[in-house]
Amino acid sequence: MLDLPPLQATARDDAVLNVLADFVIHEELKPGDRLPTERVLSERLKVSRTTVREALTRWEGLGLVERRQGSGTYLKAAVSRDMLHLPLTFASGNDFESLMHTLEIRRGLEAEAAALCALRAGPAEVEIIRQKLEVMEEAFHSRAGMSSDEDWDFHQAIYRVSGNPLFEQIISAMHELFHRFWEHPLGVRDFGHASFPYHRTVYERIAAGDAEGARGEALKLIATVEADLRRGDANLKRAGYK
Amino acid sequence: MLDLPPLQATARDDAVLNVLADFVIHEELKPGDRLPTERVLSERLKVSRTTVREALTRWEGLGLVERRQGSGTYLKAAVSRDMLHLPLTFASGNDFESLMHTLEIRRGLEAEAAALCALRAGPAEVEIIRQKLEVMEEAFHSRAGMSSDEDWDFHQAIYRVSGNPLFEQIISAMHELFHRFWEHPLGVRDFGHASFPYHRTVYERIAAGDAEGARGEALKLIATVEADLRRGDANLKRAGYK
DNA sequence: ATGCAGAAATTGGTCTGACCATTGTACCAT
DNA sequence: ATGGTACAATGGTCAGACCAATTTCTGCAT
Known part of the structure; x- marks a missing residue:
């Protein structure tokens, strides 16, 4: 059976990341570069700042991006359109x-x-x-x-x-x-x-x-x-x- | 139910995760179990729902938790207090x-x-x-x-x-x-x-x-x-x- | 001009309250 | 029992405001 469901549900924050990835690639941003303000992104993408922040929080969690209050959001690793995420989490037990x-x-x-x-x-x-x-x-x-x-x-x-x-x-x-x-x-x-x-x-x-x-x-x-x-x-x- | 204490410092979303980890451990929640509502957590922790959501977004990105709209947020993996996160992301290049x-x-x-x-x-x-x-x-x-x-x-x-x-x-x-x-x-x-x-x-x-x-x-x-x-x-x- | 302290603007972090979209449930008519 | 419908609960999004850290600008003293 053809898999139909991938219709656009409410997944704006995901869409934001895709567009943002395109932007980073198009602008040829490298690690260390600063990317647009949350407010700017929110306005340009016609979504609320809340949504932009949720998306950036994801990237931050993956170590792709670093946020510095009062300064901006900075790229921390190379970004491409087809990225695989392998989040490993395990008990450290400081021992x-x-x-x-x-x-x-x-x-x-x-x-x-x-x-x-x-x-x-x-x-x-x-x-x-x-x-x-x-x-x-x-x-x-x-x-x-x-x-x-x-x-x-x-x-x-x-x-x-x-x-x-x-x-x-x-x-x-x-x-x-x-x-x-x-x-x-x-x-x-x-x-x-x-x-x-x-x-x-x-x-x-x-x-x-x-x-x-x-x-x-x-x-x-x-x-x-x-x-x-x-x-x-x-x-x-x-x-x-x- | 464990009494969830209020928070204060700035790093609130991070603190939320610590408290939430304590809660999960104390309640002995296992993968598949449902954890408290965002609104409930927000109220119990004396923190805005926004902050709770940012914290949960982090956990979701790490695969620790799964959110289902209209249903709730569910534990997806075991949680302990001292967890190490090793998020790997690399270009797949389906080649x-x-x-x-x-x-x-x-x-x-x-x-x-x-x-x-x-x-x-x-x-x-x-x-x-x-x-x-x-x-x-x-x-x-x-x-x-x-x-x-x-x-x-x-x-x-x-x-x-x-x-x-x-x-x-x-x-x-x-x-x-x-x-x-x-x-x-x-x-x-x-x-x-x-x-x-x-x-x-x-x-x-x-x-x-x-x-x-x-x-x-x-x-x-x-x-x-x-x-x-x-x-x-x-x-x-x-x-x-x- | 130069250097530096303080004011102002910028930016991420949090809060409030509201509404939307999806899901689960109770109730009702059949 | 069955199926549908209304309603409540829950996550997702939105708008606007204020807080806190940082950067940038301004103006005064040198």
Whole structure:
């Protein structure tokens, strides 16, 4: 049977988002750009400001847009007409177990990204990654410890070169949550110290085009982080903080 | 009924969600249950209906709640106080490349889940997986082809036994999107036919407690699916459908 | 001219009260 | 019982106003 019902019920807020997506595309707005005022949109679209706000609230919830009172509404991510939304919500349980769970997810993704990266990286891409690696290594030696920012840059370069934008999106989202809830994970200083040498071995396998080797080194890298965290957790428990 | 206290600060819509989460927990509401009217909430929380609606719009966007005009607002998923939201949105681009991208994500997660499953599965869990495997194999032989449902049951069993609920949540969400947009992937019949034998090898590695072996077999399994799809895509192109 | 403090305009956030569209229910005629 | 109709409840939209944070403008002192 032909599916007839999609007739225009009361779904104006949805329509607003479609029109707004068209607008963003037509105006070639990029992340960081400001989009029209709620009042302007309301007038131009001939709908109430309430409806515009409901629509923008949806986009805000999806992380597509950021609202700043007194300033405006800003684009936060690229918008296209055919977007898939995959809202995951799970109980965090601010505990150690949950942290391990997110790390296991990251391990699977990190390993796959490294493998794909090894397959698809050309000389130019290898050079980019090498540069990030050296910046990270220099930061490590000069400050005698892992540097979150430079470390993250290195990993992101791998996700980008993997040729699959989903890796960066998913892991970045997790990374953001990670830092929001465990700002200083379990009080572990030199967090990830032991993982340092594996950054270079991962790079070497990628440069050699060795997918399975890169996957293996990436797995080892995350494993050392996991071990670090477990040790930190055990210390906390022994100290009676838990 | 739990007594819903009034609110004051500015971040009201956010505060509404916290209180509402408390309410849902206290009332032990389960998915499918109806939660209070917008007007009732507005009155009990001493907040305008507008604010209540903005809050509910957020939950709706996250898939936690479903609104039915004329009927009410219904809980759609379990709610806890500390929930992490990971809204992913990416361009679908109903094309072959996007399908491959989602499959690469799944490969990384599937491999990790299988490895963890091998580490943590006790005799009872192994038995559960074996049962799912045999149901699937029987369906395969009697109907001379892969059966989506039984295949999916088998994989889900692995996610559950992995001891990490995130695997099931993430892959299930992707699976749902997958089927919504590529109902019959590229017209490939016997989709995943070649992957059949690897289900048993994955099971065997899990039963043996061989994490790396399980990871390897899972990788091979997804690789065959990928190869199947590539072949189907090539066929379509050759036939001039694209 | 320049720099800076305060006023004014801008913008998102909330409120109020009303009406519309859809759904569920009770009641009535058959 | 059956089916239809009126009515109440509920989410969706609207209009206009005010609040709070931010930005921009203005004018005075330097």
